Amino acid sequence: MQTLPTQLYSAQQARDIDRMAQELPSITGFQLMTKAAQAGFKAIQKYYPSASKISVLCGAGNNAGDGYLIAAIAIKAGYLVQLVSLVAEEKLHGDAARAKQEFIAVGGKILQDYLVIDHATDLVVDALFGTGLDRAVTGYFADAISYINTLSIPVLAVDIPSGLNADTGNIMGCAIVANMTITFIVLKKGLYTGLAADYCGTIIFADLAVPDTIIQSLPSKERLLIPSELTKRNASAHKGHFGHVLIVGGDYGYAGAVHLAAVAALNSGAGLVSVATRREHALQTHICSPELMGHALEQLADITELLAKATVLVLGPGMAQGAWAKSIWPTLIALDLPRVIDADALNLLANEPTYSDNWILTPHPGEAARLLHCSTADILQDRYAAVRILQKEYGGVCILKGSGTLICAGDEVDVNTTGNPGMASGGMGDVLSGLIGSLLAQKYSLIEAARQGVYLHGLAADKAAASKGQRGLRASNVLQFLTEVVN
Incomplete structure (x- = not known):
């Protein structure tokens, strides 16, 4: 073609x-x-x-x-x-x-x-x-x-x-x-x-x-997303060169989400990946992947030292909106680290809107509607306008997910062309947030991490679908192809 x-x-x-x-x-x-x-x-x-x-x-x-x-x-x-x-x-x-x-x-x-x-x-x-x-x-x-x-x-x-x-x-x-x-x-x-x-x-x-x-x-002011190749690693590189991603989430019943994000960060090249989650889930983190570091988080004081070591935060996978999330949210959202805001972290942000130039928001249309206090139909009426309003009101880089995902860091909008209907299943967004967090840790800028992350996420899903078919495609299937596409 x-x-x-x-x-x-x-x-x-x-x-x-x-x-x-x-x-x-x-x-x-x-x-x-x-x-x-x-x-x-x-x-x-x-x-x-x-x-x-x-x-x-x-x-x-x-x-x-x-x-x-x-x-x-x-x-x-x-x-x-x-x-x-x-x-x-x-x-x-x-x-x-x-x-x-x-x-x-x-x-x-x-x-x-x-x-x-x-x-x-x-x-x-x-x-x-x-x-x-x-x-x-x-x-x-x-x-x-x-x-x-x-x-x-x-x-x-x-x-x-x-x-x-x-x-x-x-x-x-x-x-x-x-x-x-x-x-x-x-x-x-x-x-x-x-x-x-x-x-x-x-x-x-x-x-x-x-x-x-x-x-x-x-x-x-709009263009198809055509990413550049990821930079080649120096022969003398060590894990400290590729950042420390801290993923916070996984309230009771949602351990899978935070683990998907964490493995995505590992598979796409982060130097270190830590998971801060409920105590019972933290004890199981090594089962998901022995390279992950699990940390019990019941109150924010539990991870004070960990926060000082992290270079990137991914907030939201499996976080839910209960008392636990609300108790840790105000401090986490105020930290001056590059952050990926996803899932229920977006809903918490919608309840108390704030602005930052140091984060990437990753809403689907329903979450975008809550952020803008309108209906999902309003978002879908003009996705280009919606992503620009999101970025103007919340700052940083905004990603409006869906068919033809849009990425906006100002007036210009990139439109992604990778991905397939098999991605319409639970956990895909968690994989994306972990992947983008990993790219931020590898010192890509906010906009480049967003562009590369969205494109590579869809490309990995396309390879997974080519291998297994679209129907029944799982987020964990996409994880298996992340290392291939980032290389």
Whole structure:
């Protein structure tokens, strides 16, 4: 599969870039539309070589124009093509109307009933709505999309699956479920987070030869996460060079969480890892891994010396929100050490918000909602906006977990592309917090530890899924691949 660019753009930026390109004397709107159609048809030939009968679903805008031209090219190449328009022909204007005439000129006929698309079709091309959709899909359009989604036929979406919000990755009423999306000129940020993964399928890209100078003239504040390699260790290195991670958590009934985080820190290269937990759990720490150092924590005085030795704190795995956690929390949160705040530590923080530039927060959408005192639905409405607000209000680096995990240390946002649905099980967040704590201990900056941790966590999960399958994937399976991916 092709290497994609890293920068992501909003729908408005994409339109601005399209407009600026057309202001050049050498480029017209119709030429861009023609290039898009040619790229779309090449994708059909490359990825669906056995398709001979294709159905193209069109609306009224330039996205529809792409569809008309793809259909025209396909007819000339000998494909059996049926084109269904869900709007009256007179609603097409400008380049889209010209594209319609090109289609008619090669013998194409415009059909009105989407029910003609049936199981005899080899491929559906979705050219109904583009990035300019600004309201929920309803009525006849929604009926057509729902019908297409019931067919067991591959779908190629043109630029973006119809009904998917190009900025947020949310669904606007309903959306086409595509097997592949070919997007043009720039990558749209809504293709990579939220619900997008359920609707886009494989994403491929065509730049349509728009000059880089135009694209670079508009700043992009979102990008795909592409980490650098971890630094090579010196031959003379010793454990003191790679920090001492102290993981605090594991109230009664939650010993597994703190142990997962601790083993993740070990497996990803921390020099020393200590676990401060309830007395009964501390006695069992060596059973989990003999390299771990277990310390009984019933009151904070029990670990005063340990806190002085630690270089990084991971707070929250299995901590719960009972009297024990509340008794130790005020002092732990005030310590001036690099900290990873996860799980119930996030809920304790939400109850008494404070700000720090020396921590990494790792909420899932529900925890983010509690931190911002809103609903989970509010968070999911615009994940990009939510992670920026979190970082502004709490400081440090904020990671908003989920499909297309977001990492924010200011105005810019990184979007992760590793990971899989098998990670939807208990303990995965504990592994991530331990991994990030380990990277902090190895002297990576907050933002680099967050970026590398999220990426490598997902990569280890992908390797685990490739070995064992996604269904039933456990956090402990991911632990087994951490040492491989950090090397």
